[in-house]
Amino acid sequence: MAPCVTGAPALEGSVLAKIRQALLAANLIRDTKVNPDEPACECGSPEKEIPSRGVSLAWLKSFSECLRLAGLPKDYTTANVVTKVLQSLVRSALKKNCAWEVIPAEHLGPPEHYLIHAWQGSFQDMVNQLVIKFDPPPPPNHPPQPPATLKGFFLWVDFVSVPFNEFLGHHIDTAMIKQAVTTCQKGALLIIDKGLAFLNRTWCLFEIFLTVYNLEVSKLHILFPLDLDIQLPRQLESQLRAVDLSLNSECTKPEDKLRIIADVKHSVGLKRMHESLKGGMEKAARATLRWGNMMQLSAYCALLLEGHEFSLLNCTLSSLPELAVDEKMLNEIKEIFMVYDSDGSGELDKVEFVAVLGVAGFSEAEANDIFDQVNTDGGDGVGIEEFESWWAESQKTLWQGQRRQTVDTTVEGLMKLLDGYHLLLTRTGGMEELSPYFQTWRDRLRSGSLLDLQGKLSPPTMRGDWRSTVDQLAWKLHNEDHKGAIKLMHTFLLENADALDSSIGSIVSPKAEASRKEILIQLHAYLDLLVLLLRWHPSKAGQAKHFGRAADQYKSLISTADDPLLGSPRGKGKLKSNFAKNGQKGKKGQKSWLTFDLISSMVHLKYGEDQTISQGLIQEAGSALGRWMAANRSKGGKPGRDVGDMSRDYLYNMSSTDPDEIGSGRSPGARRAGAGGHSSKDTDGKLPPVRGSYPGSDKNGDTIREQASRRNNLMVGGVSMTRLPNVGRVR
Structure with missing residues (x-):
């Protein structure tokens, strides 16, 4: 929140003038000296309105671009941007006390996300992380998409919404910050800088805690650096364990730190605050890596390998549909395909195609059926790329059906998954440099020094009181307390999110007002996740079987959910005896x-x-x-x-x-x-x-x-x- 002491020199007047002209030309600021009567959102309003001030991401992106064109270095920190640029423009040139007063109304609106960031990080890096979050590039081999309209994304940003005199002299009210966090219903965006400076800042830690405690873990959105180092997540968890708000956090104004500590002590206590902060931060960071892009997923796998969390690694890799493709069989078919493609056209007619699959072991009926599925354009033949795409999708579909029935907890199964992931990295553009790292770990595991190659992996740790949870869940389902069952599973699934096949973002809190159909859909989805979680534990096979039957029953009721007489597994209103x-x-x-x-x-x-x-x-x-x-x-x-x-x-x-x-x-x-x-x-x-x-x-x-x-x-x-x-x- 408060600016950091920096050693950067003040900008020359000519540079500031150049930036000001660029901002005026792009309609990013209003010249209040020239048009003093132009209507604007006033900053002189009561302090209670500060939490409702949001600025568009489009404004932040354009503002950052103007700074880049003016020649400011890429590593120019947020603290320097605020104190040397924004504050000088707003206070000195435009005679205002808050950036909110000089931004055109088209870029202002109620905030949906709260921005948590350390002022020591690069301003341009922070804005780039935000832009990629809301306007990601298309996946490889996919056509480009039209750019997102970033004007529709409004953020609560401290240096825009809070008057400068509060940064420089007066204290910042913790109650106002708490209100701003809870106002942003879509949660908070935490910028992870390369130096992990946010872990040492009192305000950042306090804001993370407010998000986790007052909203929920799924509302804490982690934004890792775009050029993520594979070892950064491990460094993050190591430093997170040592975090102590009172002992090793820093604040530019010492009185702010004392005020925050007093507020925490009088509300939940430092011990509970640290538990919520560390537990929530670790869950959110792991979920972001697990369900992020290929680089983030690789960093997550590296984190599990380094920590010898082989059971969780097995859960993660077994949930990747990309590893379900039978590469060996596909390569054999491709080789036979090339032999039958005598004219080199890259396509086979139906007779040739059926012959190829016949050599590969398929029956004539199966081969004819596959040809009709692959030949979606209705042409005379099919190409190898068409077949390869169909093969991958069919294998994933088969995998989805088998996934709920059985899981492989053997060490040999994990090794096969690692082999498949290593192969996937070599085929993915930009991931080749990670191949040696995973090759080294494959060799270490193959040596038998870390795991018994003929043995089984221990189940992933089950967090929470699972026995009491499943008993209460069975009781609630028996009495048709569906909302209570959803709420119970929501808490338990969040505790064990790292072993699930779904991101914590999909484990949303039950709605206060939901239709019968919405309740049944959420109930079935949560039961399905619970069954997959229990299947990793052989000792809990009975519970998995029981709740699997329940999930199937509720799934069959979704289509008839609007009929009050068909809303229970027994088909007759209430189940209560x-x-x-x-x-x-x-x-x-x-x-x-x-x-x-x-x-x-x-x-x-x-x-x-x-x-x-x-x-x-x-x-x-x-x-x-x-x-x-x-x-x-x-x-x-x-x-x-x-x-x-x-x-x-x-x-x-x-x-x-x-x-x-x-x-x-x-x-x-x-x-x-x-x-x-x-x-x-x-x-x-x-x-x-x-x-x-x-x-x-x-x-x-x-x-x-x-x-x-x-x-x-x-x-x-x-x-x-x-x-x-x-x-x-x-x-």
Whole structure:
């Protein structure tokens, strides 16, 4: 925010005059001395209006171009531009106190993005990073696109919106900056300078924290240098870990730093501020690299290699459709193609094409079908480039279908992906210089010094309380609390964004007001991401299977979402049972959470802590608990022996099928209550034997029956069902 002390000499009057004339000619400033009555946006308005002052990116780009044409060096810092150029023009020549006053109204508007930048960085580099962000060049081998209208992108820029006297003398109000950040609903743009100077600036760190804390991580947009060094992200993370607002940040005006620290201490505290700042900054930076251009993706892969994060590297490379193309098969077909292309025309007719694919192993019917797909222009033949393009797209489509079903966590699979990525770099223009770096890492991994080549990779770290999350998610889906389920998954997916197949920009917060169809679409998308995340963990295969079925069910409902009777997986309005409805009553959901605790405790006691509380298990436990409560009330609050039998009946009644199938109608021995097909006792009145080991064994190896025998009653949520006579009468 505040200018930095610089040693750059003042510009000569002739240079300033040249810049001023260029700005006037380009209609970038108004000459208020010549046209004092010309209407403009006044800066003398109350300070509360400062956060709503935005300037167009078109103005910043044209202003930077005028400075370049005037001969200012490329590394001229933002601090020098503001103090030596802009301030001199506005205050001395135009007799105003704020750049906002002299900019034509066509370049002013409400800001959508807040600009975070260190004044020590190059001004031209900063503007170029912004322009590329909103008007990127077309990909290689693609036709040029018309330039974007940068006048429509409005940014909140400190040296434009804030009066100069606040930079030079008066303090800058932290509340005003906080309001400016939250006003920009599309988030903040953080300029990463080559020297990482922003990590040492108090204002920059404070602004990053405000964005992450008051908006969300996905609203922090990172803009890396255009000529990104492959080692810069590693340096960024290393220096980010050492950031301390009070110990090693700098501010031109010491009183500003003291004011910011006091504000943080009185709001969230320095410890929480540092956690939000560092965690949010790391997530946003990694997401930008992961989903950026080829250079940024390579820098991200290098970051994972250097940190030995091989599981995340495997997740990243396996999600690249470009690596799904079978290059070996394609090259074989191309060689055969050249042999059959006897006249050198570069095209084959249908007979020749079918013969080529026949040699490659395709049947005649398959080859004819492929010819019709490739020959989109309806000509007499197809060229090798047409076929190559079709091959790549078909392989990607096949990959998309298989991706959700299986993942390869072997070291050998990772090596194949690295080989494919190395080949991709060699074929991509401008990426050839990275080839030696990845070749070195391939050789290191092939040597077996870092990984067991015959082994498997450990799953990527799962952040957050995943067990509680999946249980609560199953409960919310069962009760059709779709918005609650989306909100729960939103938080969990953001925590684990680096292992997902989607950018954090697509993990948006649920809308306050959304149609039924929008809710179902978002619910299906989040469930799909959750399933892909869980598939990387073999121990969570059951949860992946369960939520995969749920994702498919909600996907099938999207087309009929407008019909209120077809809005649930069961096709009948609400899924809530009477027991669940009762649990929803009460203030602030107290009884709802008591119900969830009871049900989850019953399921985990019977089936083990790793068992997801699926819809069938919720129905089974709810039915058992409902029967117990009904029997308890019929005894006038006095439990009888039959109630204890019911409790033990629930625990001992072992399912003969997958616990996830209980109550779903797929269990051949399902009881009316939803339990498995075994009775709690054999025909001779004795308890049936437990069939081998079971997921419910505790850490001592005791089976469910042995645990229950020690208790002699059913304990759920810390409550004894056989010793609390009035549990069914809780109000």
